Amino acid sequence: MSTGIASREVDRGTFLKASFVGGAFILGIDFGALPRAAHAAASPTQLNAYIRIGTDESITIVAPNSELGQGTSTALPMIVAEELKADWSKVRMELAGANAAFANPMFHLQLTGGSTAVRGYYQALRTVGASAREMLIAAGAAKFGVNASDCVAEKGAVRVATAGLPSSGQVATYGSLAAAAASLAPPANPPLTDRKNFQIVGTSIPRLDIPAKVNGSAVFGIDVRLPGMVYAAVKQSPKVGQIPGAIGAAPRGMKTVALPNGVAVVATTTTWAAIKAANSLSVTWIDAPSTASADTTAMKAAAAALMTGGSPVRVALNTGDAPGAIAKAAKTVTATYSVPYVPHTSLEPMNATALVTPTSCEIWAPTQAQGPCVLVAAAITGLTPDKITLHTTYLGGGMGRKGETDFVEQAVRIAKTMPGTPVKLTWSREEDMTQDFYRPASLCSLTGSLDSTGALTGISSRTVSPSIGYQKGPARYADPTAVDSSAVEGITTMPYALPSQRTEWILDTAPVRVSYWRSVGNSYNVFFAESFIDELAAAAGKDPIAFRRGMLGANPRALAVLDTLTAKSGWAAAPKAGHARGVAISQCFGSIVGEVVDISGSLTTGIKVNSVTVVIDCGNSINPDTVRAQMESAVLQGLGVALWGDMPFTAGKPMRRNFNTYKMPRMRDAPAIDTTIIESGGPLGGVGEPGLPPIAPALGNAIARLTGTRLRSLPMFPQPVPTS
Numbered sequence: 001m002s003t004g005i006a007s008r009e010v011d012r013g014t015f016l017k018a019s020f021v022g023g024a025f026i027l028g029i030d031f032g033a034l035p036r037a038a039h040a041a042a043s044p045t046q047l048n049a050y051i052r053i054g055t056d057e058s059i060t061i062v063a064p065n066s067e068l069g070q071g072t073s074t075a076l077p078m079i080v081a082e083e084l085k086a087d088w089s090k091v092r093m094e095l096a097g098a099n100a101a102f103a104n105p106m107f108h109l110q111l112t113g114g115s116t117a118v119r120g121y122y123q124a125l126r127t128v129g130a131s132a133r134e135m136l137i138a139a140g141a142a143k144f145g146v147n148a149s150d151c152v153a154e155k156g157a158v159r160v161a162t163a164g165l166p167s168s169g170q171v172a173t174y175g176s177l178a179a180a181a182a183s184l185a186p187p188a189n190p191p192l193t194d195r196k197n198f199q200i201v202g203t204s205i206p207r208l209d210i211p212a213k214v215n216g217s218a219v220f221g222i223d224v225r226l227p228g229m230v231y232a233a234v235k236q237s238p239k240v241g242q243i244p245g246a247i248g249a250a251p252r253g254m255k256t257v258a259l260p261n262g263v264a265v266v267a268t269t270t271t272w273a274a275i276k277a278a279n280s281l282s283v284t285w286i287d288a289p290s291t292a293s294a295d296t297t298a299m300k301a302a303a304a305a306l307m308t309g310g311s312p313v314r315v316a317l318n319t320g321d322a323p324g325a326i327a328k329a330a331k332t333v334t335a336t337y338s339v340p341y342v343p344h345t346s347l348e349p350m351n352a353t354a355l356v357t358p359t360s361c362e363i364w365a366p367t368q369a370q371g372p373c374v375l376v377a378a379a380i381t382g383l384t385p386d387k388i389t390l391h392t393t394y395l396g397g398g399m400g401r402k403g404e405t406d407f408v409e410q411a412v413r414i415a416k417t418m419p420g421t422p423v424k425l426t427w428s429r430e431e432d433m434t435q436d437f438y439r440p441a442s443l444c445s446l447t448g449s450l451d452s453t454g455a456l457t458g459i460s461s462r463t464v465s466p467s468i469g470y471q472k473g474p475a476r477y478a479d480p481t482a483v484d485s486s487a488v489e490g491i492t493t494m495p496y497a498l499p500s501q502r503t504e505w506i507l508d509t510a511p512v513r514v515s516y517w518r519s520v521g522n523s524y525n526v527f528f529a530e531s532f533i534d535e536l537a538a539a540a541g542k543d544p545i546a547f548r549r550g551m552l553g554a555n556p557r558a559l560a561v562l563d564t565l566t567a568k569s570g571w572a573a574a575p576k577a578g579h580a581r582g583v584a585i586s587q588c589f590g591s592i593v594g595e596v597v598d599i600s601g602s603l604t605t606g607i608k609v610n611s612v613t614v615v616i617d618c619g620n621s622i623n624p625d626t627v628r629a630q631m632e633s634a635v636l637q638g639l640g641v642a643l644w645g646d647m648p649f650t651a652g653k654p655m656r657r658n659f660n661t662y663k664m665p666r667m668r669d670a671p672a673i674d675t676t677i678i679e680s681g682g683p684l685g686g687v688g689e690p691g692l693p694p695i696a697p698a699l700g701n702a703i704a705r706l707t708g709t710r711l712r713s714l715p716m717f718p719q720p721v722p723t724s
Contacts, residue, residue, distance in 0.1 A: 045178035047132050048186065049101045050080055050125070053178035057156060059084070060092045064102035064121060066112040066368045067095060067209055068395035068402070069633070070688040071626035074207040075118050076125060078622055082200040083129030083193055086174075087156035093208040098370035098390035110371040113403050113516060115589035115686020118622055122684055130190035132181070139180040140172045195620070202679075204625035209394070221366030221393045224353045226422040232414050233274035234427060235281055236262030236435045239652035240511050241288030248282030256281070257414045264414050264425070271426045279428070290511035291652040296340070299510050299649070303443045306464045307336075310506040312480035313462070316488040320500025322449075325458030329449030333539045335532055337446075339524040339714045340646040341512055342439040345662065348396025349432035350407035353424040354415035356381055361388045361412060366395040368403040376405045377412045399637075400516035404437050433662065434654040437515030438647055440466045440487070441508075444528040454540030456551065458500035459532070461491055463525070466514045467507055477507060486516075490525025490693060495558040495587040496533075496551035512649065518637065519689040522588040523696075527642075527714065530584035530697035535710065544583050544701065545571055557680055558587060561594045561615050568676050569596035569613040576600075579610065582702030584694035591618040591685030595635070595694040597671075599702045603709060607717075609639060609671040609699065617678040618685035624677055627687050631675045634691030640665040642696035642714055648721045655722045663719050 042056035052060040061077035077093050080086075096102045102110050106120035133153050140158030141148040150162035156174045160167045195201075212218035236259075237243065247263050250256045254277055257264040263283055267274040293299070326332055352365040354377075361381045367373050367390070374388045381388075395402055411425040427435070442465035449457045467484040470477045477484075483505055485492075492503050517523060537547035545566055552559040562585055566572065575581050578600050585594040596613040614631045621627045644663040648655045656662045696714060704710045 045182050047135065047178055047182050048128060050128050051084065051132050053174050055175045057087070057090050057173055057175040058092055059086050059090050059156070059174065060094055062094050062096045062102075064096045064110070065104065065117045066366075066370070066392055066395055066398070066402075068112070068366075068368065068398035070117070070630060071207055071623065072112075072117040073209050074205065075622040075626060076121055077208065078200050078205060079118075079122060079125045080129040082198055083126050084133050085153040085155065088200055088205065090156055091208070095392045095394070096370075097392055098374045098388070100371075103371065111403065112368040112398075113400060114520075115591075115689045119590055119684045119686060126192050127190065130192050131186040134187050134190045135181040135184045136174055136177050138184055139177040142180065143172055143177065144170055201622050202620065202624070205623055207623075207626065213394075219393050220348055220396050221351045221353070221364065222348055222396065222426060224364045224393065224424060226353065226355070226424075229353070229422040229424050230266050230268050230418065231271045231274045232257075232264045232266045232411070232423050232425040233271065233278040234259065234262050234264050234410060234425065234431055235278040235283060236431055237285060238434070239285070239287070239291050240294035240649070240654075241290040241652070242285040243288070245284040245286045247284075250281070251277050257417050259410055259413060264410065266414060266418070266423065271424065275426070275428050287652075294511045294649050294652040296648045296650070299441065299512075300338075300443075302510065303441070303464045303508055306506050306508055307443055307445060307462060310464065312506075314481060314483045314505045314507070315502070316483045316485070316505050317492045317501055317503040319498070320458060322458035322460040322500040322502040325500045326447055326449040326460060329457060330452040331450045331539055332447060333450070333532075333536050334445070334447045335535055335710075335712060336444065337528045337531060337712045338443045339441060339527065340648070341441045341514075342517060342641055342645045343433050343436045343647050343656070343662070344397075344399045344401035344517060345433065345659075345664070346395075346397035346399060346401055349429055350402070350427040351425060352408045352411035353422060354408075354411040355420070355422040356412060356415040356418075357420055359383070359387065361415075362391075363389070363408060363412065364391045364393055365408050365411075366393050366398070366402055367405070367408060368395070368398050368400070369405055372405050373408045376409050380409065380412045381416060399518045400520070401436065404515055429659070430657040433647075433657055436647070436654075437513045439517035439523065440468065440514040441510070441512075442487070442524050444491075444525070446528065446532045448532065448536045450536065450540050454542055456498065456536055456540075456547075458502075459498060460502045461528070462504040462506065463488055463491070463528075464506045464508050466510050466512065468514050468516060468520075470507060470509070471514060486521040488521065488525065490522040490586065490588065491529050493522075493587055494529050495555050495585060495592065496548070497554040498551065518634070519588065519692045522586060522689070522693040523638070523641075524714070526584065526586040526588075526693035527696040527700070530586065530694065531700050531710075531712065534582070534697070534701040534704065548583070548585065557617050557682060558585065558592050560678060560680065561585065561592045561617050564676055564678060565594040565596055565613060565615040568615060568674065569598075571596065580702050580706035582698045582700065582705060584697035584701065586690065586693040588693060589686030589690050590683060591616060591687065591690040593631075593690045593694055595698045597695070597698040597702045599699070599706060603703075603707050607643075607703060609669070611672040611674070612695070612698075614673060614675040614691065615678065616675065616687075616690065617680045617682065618687055618690070619682040620679055620684060621677050621687075627677055628675045630687045631691040632673045634689070635673055635695050636665055636670060638692040638695035639669070639671075639699065642699055643717050644715045644719055646715050646718060650721070657722070661719070661722045
């Protein structure tokens with residue numbers, strides 16, 4: 001790829017080199033990016049790309065990823081501060097703008113997603129902090145006339161620790177040493193702190209972004225204000241695949257800009273004026289061949305036909321002899337499950353602000369994809385990536401949607417027609433919901449085999465679904481053996497030791513745009529897999545937890561999660577009269593999560609979710625309070641989608657346009673949630689996404705035990721489809 005934000009491997013050494021001022025990637029970093037640290041540091045010294053130290057002893061640590069509520073803009077500075085031996089009360093946070101120095105080592109690109117922030121940056125940021133610490137120690141040793149080995153760093157200062165020296169016990173603060181330290185070469189392999197000696201990591205520290213969000217000073221994309229700014233809104237194709245034909249005249253004092261799938265209206269006064277003008281603008285829409293086929297009834301029928309006669313059948317996993325086990329089984333169970341398309345419903349709709357001149361492009365955006373946004377802007381403007389500056393704002397939710405670049409692309413296209421004028425683009429809620437990249441719809445048929453003792457001998461499954469990978473790069477799937485792992489993850493990654501398993505996938509080329517949604521394929525495939533495991537347990541006449549436990553002997557971490565979940569949920573005791581419980585467990589993004597749901601009510605009077613017990617093993621937690629918050633967030637979002645979430649299509653038109661027809665959980669729907677974190681010491685796992693997959697199957701399993709009815713399709717309680 002081009003220079004600038006490049007998609008290239010970044011090993012630990014290169015990452016460290018790029019993090020220091022003399023490194024190849026440091027040029028162009030904009031530490032004025034929004035949002036800024038809470039207060040400007042006095043006479044700050046840039047120690048490396050991540051750390052600035054002021055003479056007032058303030059320590060500003062740059063968070064390299066996007067903050068969309070998941071708390072990593074605190075967790076990542078905690079990792080740096082731990083190795084730096086900083087005084088946490090002096091630590092401030094700043095979000096990074098776009099720069100290859102901040103590429104996620106797991107993606108080799110600056111991108112936030114896949115629960116990779118802590119996992120991806122952990123070792124590299126430890127090294128960044130430790131190197132800065134050693135530089136400060138060396139500066140302190142020079143000041144005191146002793147060897148570096150005679151000094152220690154602690155709580156934001158360097159102290160002479162060796163007894164008997166003339167300077168023994170003397171202390172120099174980081175603020176007084178930073179300038180001298182910055183002139184030193186960073187050590188390549190600084191010693192890292194033993195985890196048992198951590199003072200910051202592993203503690204529940206209040207998040208650094210919360211005060212600004214409470215007092216209103218936090219800058220989200222939708223808050224950006226620039227001198228001379230104009231306001232843009234869009235009117236995009238009302239049906240899938242349509243493109244604009246004839247475009248009517250804009251209201252007096254406004255202008256229109258044609259876009260690939262719609263038209264923008266630019267106003268000089270307010271966003272609301274632009275939105276009203278866009279809504280009233282006359283546009284003739286031209287259908288595409290795919291428009292009519294984007295209909296929920298038609299797409300379901302097409303998926304069902306593919307299930308029995310589609311090709312190629314792509315094999316994602318084949319261990320043992322599942323067909324043979326099924327043929328010889330004492331008992332078999334077959335079930336078919338389905339999920340619909342689901343929107344992201346971020347609280348903050350898509351927006352971006354752009355300023356384009358003949359020689360530069362500056363962007364302010366609530367994006368998860370700084371690297372891709374820079375490349376897109378470069379392609380539109382014809383500028384090289386080093387001429388593109390991107391400021392990362394806070395995100396009012398993202399869930400993967402803001403990992404797409406379409407809204408930033410639109411802002412840049414509009415701004416290109418108005419050189420030197422900042423253009424703020426804001427989508428209406430209706431545009432946000434109907435122009436989404438949805439979670440894929442999926443149909444899954446499973447067959448399982450049991451022997452005469454009730455033991456599971458094999459599972460065979462076939463899934464029909466659209467592919468995120470195919471839509472982003474269809475050429476790869478010309479190979480009839482190519483499999484989109486996200487289409488089958490959650491089934492291929494079950495935590496159990498199965499004697500045999502065959503997992504097949506058939507690509508559905510339905511025309512609806514799809515993309516990453518919180519926990520991606522796990523969000524629905526775990527619903528298929530864990531619901532089916534319960535059906536097998538029932539057929540075997542076994543308790544659902546006992547049935548699962550018998551298959552986890554080779555997975556001690558998952559077994560520990562299940563055993564802890566059994567104890568914490570009180571599973572051994574009978575539920576209250578009129579209540580029932582359901583369980584599910586999943587293994588994804590490097591973490592293992594188990595959940596037990598307690599419900600009451602009925603299918604006719606309504607289901608009440610009373611409580612959810614959660615157990616997570618994410619290896620080790622950086623900030624336990626954030627882990628618990630993410631489990632609660634995932635449970636609530638997962639419940640809402642399992643109960644009511646969908647996006648139906650009628651003759652090509654997405655039918656849910658706002659929250660008046662898309663039901664979300666209210667406070668009265670929120671259960672009590674109790675989370676237990678297992679500190680297993682295993683490899684670090686993700687936190688933002690793993691809590692969501694178990695909730696839908698645990699709920700469905702509880703409903704089956706309470707009512708005797710197995711709900712195999714989501715949402716479990718579909719809402720009426722709007723007629724217009």
